[in-house]
Amino acid sequence: MTARWNHRTRWTRAALAGAVALALALAVTGCADELDPSAGGAGDGVRGPVTVFAAASLTESFTRLGTEFETAHPGTTVTFSFAGSSALATQVNQGAPADVFAAASPATMRAVTDAGNADGSPVTFARNQLVIAVPKGNPRSVSGLADLARSGTKVALCAPQVPCGAAARTALDAAGVPLTPVTLEQDVKGALSKVRLGEVDAALVYRTDATAAASEVDAVEFPESAEAVNDYPIVVLRQAGNPAAAREFVAYVRSDRGRAALSAAGFQPPRA
């Protein structure tokens, strides 16, 4: 199946990139240790590769965090596999070589913890909220969920099986809006791309995804989204090959630096 294939190629590519980065890192750190022995930063002694499985909606923010983490901890390399969280959970449970798992919903995280594959309890590091993504300039003047039910308005939602779809259903129920979408997309990027291509007039997507596509879509906030806030949990995995670095990465995501990167991407901080 296509999606499987994509994951596989992504893995291969990630593995290749990881190997190259590792080789480079070893070569560079050999010199760096001599030049600047104090560069260890907060997590002294943390080094080696860290493999992070993260929900697709974390692509932009985590890629940035990964680079910052490597700078702060010379000797480490962070490799990501971004995909739908459920697919990632399945892969983790099938023994994929991952150190950290960051999911887009507590439900998908539960699949991993229930299978006993988490090392410790997951913690929420960010929250995401739905917005209405509309084409740039909002040609249909959408101002709330009720506008989406107007006849002739084509709407894309995520499928109820994936977190953004479940959240959309909750929000629509809370608003009491009877909405028949034209499509139930397999993930939030799919729903968003239908807006970008002009095939639908609106889609319910995460604010982070709308932020990432800000040059092509506008985001319309709506009050009922508060009913369907999505918690993003993160955990170190039992099968982690580099648990020390994995724990350090999780700490980094929860640090102020991490919060700044996440909020720039449109995430909200976890409830205190």
Place this chain on the structure above:
Amino acid sequence: MTAPGNPHPLLDAHLVADRGGFHLDVALRVRAGEVVALLGPNGAGKTTALRALAGLHPLAAGHLILAGADLDRPDRRVWTPPERRPIGVVFQDYLLFPHLSARDNVAFGPRRRGADRRAARAVADAWLARVGLAGYARSRPRQLSGGQAQRVALARALAVDPTLLLLDEPLAALDARTRLDTRAELHRHLAAHPGATVLVTHDPLDALVLADRLVIVEGGRVVQTGDAATVTARPRTDYVARLVGLNLHRGHAAGHRVRVGGLTLTAADSVTGEAFVAFPPAAVALHPARPDGSPRNIWLATVAGVQRHGDNLRVQLDGPLPVAADVTPAAAAQLRLVPGRAVWAAVKAAETRAYPVGAPTARDGDPAAPGAAGSP
């Protein structure tokens, strides 16, 4: 049959065609009811000529007139596609449609020419009966023997009542035994065909048995035409001579004496100028020493090789006149015929035929072969 010399043959064709460096230039006239065989070695252009007649290969020049209608005439931009020519073709390996029954193969032509299904099947059944395959109407081609397939192919070609029937090596795909029976039967059907028939073959026996007239083609040109008796008696090329099993040489004649190679032979005929001399291998006698007596054509030769030939042995001789001689095994043993051995060869003048190179051997006013002199 129309009278000899009929100025309007059913088929009047001058086939000029090129096929990848090969040039064909063959004139052909066939009367109604006449069977003409195009005989020649492989690569002579026989099949190209047949394809040109059928409309499967366009003429580069010349003309093709069938029953008074121009079918192909490049200089007047006249061209009739194969499906609109009143021509039936029996292909070399028959090309029976494998997905159709024998009946539907035969009915294919009548159907395409407007008959409804029932009428076409009736025609097909009648033709299958005529070729003795009434019980095979529902058989698929691959269930038929070679001989049966040949007969279905013939029925299929004849079922459209063609003005011109073309047959490409009709017996070549059959084994020797089947060929004998099928040849006789084919002869019967060809004799009954009221239109013109052109038969392409490289087998002289097929040509001799099936055709009224032979047209010998070599290298894209007609080298000899005539009926079987004329062609076999007076071959004009090595190919024909070999086909009919004669020694053939070309020389210069003055009366009964012909200069050929380094020898002067005495022939039964009196000719003047360029001439062919021909004699059968059986007419060549071999002697260990110069014989005395009657034979006037005597020369010293060297044995080049000995092969079995029927009950006898055929001896290839080198010398002033390379010829083949047939001897009995007893004579061969007595003469100790081994390669390299010198023997005297003798041919009686009475068995040595001579005929002019320039004179036509064609009859009935057929156009002489291009390149051969003479008038109708």
Place this chain on the structure above:
Amino acid sequence: MPVALLVPAGLGLIFLVLPLAGLLAHTPWATLPQRLAAPGVLTALRLSLLTATVATLVCVVLGVPLAWLLARVEFPGRRLVRALVTVPLVLPPVVGGVALLLVFGRRGLLGGWLDATFGITLPFTTAGVVLAEAFVAMPFLVIAVEGALRGADTRYEEAAATLGAGRWTAFTHVTLPLVAPGVAAGAVLCWARALGEFGATITFAGNFPGRTQTMPLAVYLALETDLEAAIVLSLVLLTVSVAILAGLRDKWTAGP
């Protein structure tokens, strides 16, 4: 029987069959009946069979003449056209779906005109599923039929011509029956590819139960929440397609 052939042949077979064994090993046999009776399963299966069959018909109607053109007609740029035919094979299906949107979508090259002139919109419709499947599956048919046409003896067409058949009649009455096995093989490949189509379909036609949600889409979404449900759906798809293909093959080889 040369071992040098048998061993890799056996390995190849094992390689192809093992994943199926994996599916079977994880099949929740106890809950199978309830899962099969789940409301969406039959709908998705019916839609899959319908769209794959219609897509195959579309491919046959358009692909056989295209194969004929490639096999029998000399024209400048033929090699380029042959290479273009394989584009859907090389293109990731998701990209193929986007490409289809760029042509048949609301803002596509033809989509806007189709909508304005005929009121036809293809994205998010069952017709869109057929279109996406046909796009991805057509090369399989064209390549198979072209190969069959190249292998067929053109002299049969000449024989038909001498019997009075024009080119069209010769094609329909002689050529087509001669290459029928090739057309059938191509159609089977085409149908199987269309049946398993996922990427182009979900991108171009979206995913809506009963309208555009085919079995592969249902399987993918089931995978999000319930691995066992996904396995059951996959098995249903496999069983039905293998049964149909095996049935057809018997019919063909049993012919006279």
